[in-house]
Amino acid sequence: MLSSRFKSAASPWRAMAAEMIRRLGSRVSVSAFSTSYSRATSYSIIADFRSDTLTQPTDEMxxxxxxxxxxxxxxxxxxxxxxxxxxxxxxxxxxxxxxxxxxxxxxxxxxxxxxxxxxxxxxxxxxxxxxxxxxxxxxxxxxxxxxxxxxxxxxxxxxxxxxxxxxxxxxxxxxxxxxxxxxxxxxxxxxxxxxxxxxxxxxxxxxxxxxxxxxxxxxxxxxxxxxxxxxxxxxxxxxxxxxxxxxxxxxxxxxxxxxxxxxxxxxxxxxxxxxxxxxxxxxxxxxxxxxxxxVWPTMKKTHALTKQLAEGLEREARGAKIYIPAETNMVFLDLAGSGIRLGELSSRLELEKGIKIGNRYTLENQTQVRLVLHWQITKQAVDGFIEVVKDMALKAASRPNDVPHTATSKSAVYGIPKRFS
CATH class of the missing domain: 3.40.640.10 (Type I PLP-dependent aspartate aminotransferase-like (Major domain))
Incomplete structure (x- = not known):
C-alpha cells in the first residue's frame, strides 16, 4: 500500500492525466494513461512541430x-x-x-x-x-x-x-x-x-x-x-x-x-x-x-513533407504567407491577413489532431510561428494540420479580419515563450 506522503505527491500527476482524458474524450482509454504526466503526454501528442529537438527516443534506441x-x-x-x-x-x-x-x-x-x-x-x-x-x-x-x-x-x-x-x-x-x-x-x-x-x-x-x-x-x-x-x-x-x-x-x-x-x-x-x-x-x-x-537518409522525405505543408498552408489559409523560403525542414508562417488567430489554431490542432505548435502562451496579436519537421512527423500529421487550417480559414472568411501584423522576434517567429530557446 502506498504511503500517504506518496499518494499526496502523486495526486497532481493523476489530476493532470484526468484532465487530459477529459479533454480528449473517447479518443483514448483511461488505461492508456499512467500516473506519470510525461507518459500521459506521450499518448496525447502525436506530432510536435515546435522543434526537431523534440523527437522521442524509440524502443530500438x-x-x-x-x-x-x-x-x-x-x-x-x-x-x-x-x-x-x-x-x-x-x-x-x-x-x-x-x-x-x-x-x-x-x-x-x-x-x-x-x-x-x-x-x-x-x-x-x-x-x-x-x-x-x-x-x-x-x-x-x-x-x-x-x-x-x-x-x-x-x-x-x-x-x-x-x-x-x-x-x-x-x-x-x-x-x-x-x-x-x-x-x-x-x-x-x-x-x-x-x-x-x-x-x-x-x-x-x-x-x-x-x-x-x-x-x-x-x-x-x-x-x-x-x-x-x-x-x-x-x-x-x-x-x-x-x-x-x-x-x-x-x-x-x-x-x-x-x-x-x-x-x-x-x-x-x-x-x-x-x-x-x-x-x-x-x-x-x-x-x-x-x-x-x-535517420539521416530519411531527410529527403522530411523536406518533401515540409514543402507540402508550406504549399498547403499558403493555399488553404487564404491570405497567410510563408515569409522565409521552405528549403529544408522549416516553415515560417504568418497568419496576418488570413483572419486565423494563432492561439486558436494552436488549441484546435492539439485538441483535434494531437499536434503541438507551442503557442499556448501566444500574445493576442501574434501572427507568426515557426514550424519544424523531423523524421517522426508523418504525412497524416501534415494533412491533419492543413485540414484544420482550411476549416478555420473558411470560418474566418465570414468575419472581419482583425488580426494585425506584428514585428518579428524570436518568440514570435518560433511561436514559443521567451523563456525557452
Whole structure:
C-alpha cells in the first residue's frame, strides 16, 4: 500500500492525466494513461512541430543504449564514444572529434579554443544562434566581442564575402579596435541553405586574411541533403565544425565538435573546466551512430513533407504567407491577413489532431510561428494540420479580419515563450 506522503505527491500527476482524458474524450482509454504526466503526454501528442529537438527516443534506441559500452569518457576509455568521434571526424574531413552535451557547448568550446589571446572579435550573421541564443557565451567564455553582419547582398538569404568585407576589422595596430580573428557561419539558418560556392568563397576570404572559420552546423545534415552533396564538401571548408545530433538526425542528446587534433585537445580541456566532462556516455554515443546511419537518409522525405505543408498552408489559409523560403525542414508562417488567430489554431490542432505548435502562451496579436519537421512527423500529421487550417480559414472568411501584423522576434517567429530557446 502506498504511503500517504506518496499518494499526496502523486495526486497532481493523476489530476493532470484526468484532465487530459477529459479533454480528449473517447479518443483514448483511461488505461492508456499512467500516473506519470510525461507518459500521459506521450499518448496525447502525436506530432510536435515546435522543434526537431523534440523527437522521442524509440524502443530500438533504448536497446542500443543497453547494449553499448560503459567506459568513462573523461578517461577517454569508452569504445562507443571513441568510435563516434572518429566516425564523425572522417565524415567531415577532419582529424579528430569531441562528443559533448549540446550544440551550444560545442560552439563555445570551438571559440574558446580558437581565441586564446584577446583582444579579438568575430563576425557572424546578425540572426545567428551563437550571437543571439547562447546566453552571451562568447563574451563570458572567450572575452571576445561580436560584430553582427547584416546579409544584404543576397537580400537577407545568407552572408556573402561582400557582407563580411563591410565589417571586417584588420589587425593594423589601431589600439581602439578588436581585430577580427574568426568568422562564424551557420548552415542551415532559419531552414535556408548557404550554397557551397558561397562557403568556398568565404573560406578563401578567411585564408587570405589569416582568420579562422567556424561552422555552426546544427542542421548541416539538412543542408547537404538539400544540396545533394557530400557532408565533407561543406565541412572540410572550416577549421572547426559543430554538428548537433539532437537536431536533424533525432538522437536523444548531444553534439560533436570536429577540427584538428590540437583544437580538439584544447577543447577537451576546456570542456572539463566548464563542467562538461561526462562519464558513461557510451549509450548516448551508440545511439548517435545509429541515427547517422538510419535517420539521416530519411531527410529527403522530411523536406518533401515540409514543402507540402508550406504549399498547403499558403493555399488553404487564404491570405497567410510563408515569409522565409521552405528549403529544408522549416516553415515560417504568418497568419496576418488570413483572419486565423494563432492561439486558436494552436488549441484546435492539439485538441483535434494531437499536434503541438507551442503557442499556448501566444500574445493576442501574434501572427507568426515557426514550424519544424523531423523524421517522426508523418504525412497524416501534415494533412491533419492543413485540414484544420482550411476549416478555420473558411470560418474566418465570414468575419472581419482583425488580426494585425506584428514585428518579428524570436518568440514570435518560433511561436514559443521567451523563456525557452
Amino acid at each position: 533504448f536497446t542500443i543504449m543497453r547494449n553499448a559500452s560503459r567506459g568513462d569518457d573523461v578517461y577517454e576509455e569508452d569504445d562507443a564514444v571513441r568510435a563516434l568521434e572518429a566516425h564523425v571526424a572522417t565524415l567531415t574531413g577532419h582529424e579528430a572529434g569531441l562528443f559533448c552535451a549540446s550544440g551550444t557547448m560545442t560552439n563555445q568550446l570551438a571559440f574558446r579554443a580558437s581565441l586564446l589571446t584577446p583582444p579579438a572579435s568575430i563576425l557572424c550573421d546578425s540572426r545567428s544562434h551563437v550571437y543571439r541564443y547562447e546566453a552571451g557565451g562568447l563574451a563570458s567564455h572567450s572575452n571576445a566581442t561580436v560584430y553582427p553582419v547584416q546579409a544584404i547582398t543576397n537580400r537577407g538569404h545568407h552572408l556573402t564575402v561582400q557582407d563580411l568585407e563591410r565589417e571586417f576589422v584588420t589587425d593594423d595596430g589601431d589600439v581602439h579596435m578588436a581585430p577580427t580573428r574568426l568568422i562564424s557561419l551557420e548552415n542551415t539558418l532559419n531552414g535556408t541553405v548557404m550554397p557551397l560556392q558561397d562557403v568556398q568563397a568565404i573560406r578563401q576570404f578567411s585564408q587570405e586574411r589569416n582568420v579562422r572559420l567556424h561552422l555552426d552546423g546544427a542542421r548541416i545534415w539538412n543542408a547537404t541533403v538539400a544540396q545533394g552533396c557530400d557532408l565533407k564538401d561543406f565541412t572540410s571548408q572550416f577549421d572547426s565544425v559543430s554538428l548537433c545530433v539532437s537536431k536533424g538526425i533525432g538522437a536523444p542528446i548531444g553534439s560533436v565538435l570536429v577540427g584538428d587534433k590540437d583544437l580538439i585537445k584544447k577543447s577537451r580541456h576546456f570542456r572539463k573546466m566548464f563542467g562538461g566532462g561526462w562519464r558513461q556516455a557510451g549509450g548516448l554515443a551508440a545511439v548517435v551512430h545509429w541515427c547517422i546511419d538510419h
